[in-house]
Amino acid sequence: MWNPGWSYTGHEASPSVEYTYSFAANRDAYPYTRTRSLHAAGGYRTSYQILDSLLRERQTQTNGVGGGTVVTDTIYDKLGRAATTYAAHAEPGDPSGALWWEPERSVPTITRALFDNPRPTPC
DSSP states (O other): OOOTTSOSTTOTTOOSEEEEEEOOTTSOSOOEEEEEEEOTTSSEEEEEEEEOTTSOEEEEEEEOTTSSEEEEEEEEOTTSOEEEEEEEEEESSOOOSSOOOOOGGGOSOEEEOEEETTEEEOO
């Protein structure tokens, strides 16, 4: 995709935004979308949106400032409601389409929603 200000002419091989979708045919990995966005310095910022089996956002991974990966997570309850979210936190390595798992005790901010029938109640 070529945004205004970044024309197709002269940039045929380098769009301003590029999306790549991945689904494992044998269902042994989470599906994900990779997004490459052109930034002001002329390079690309890569991010991953990892989905669960119902194609809801399960985890996001983006490049961290100075290296590493910034990760956010959403975990759903058995009724499909967002029950737990892990705020953005830094992890080592580069972003990828693989789900990053970290013990709960090592994530700095966790938000839990408790539901009272159809409505959420504060924790």
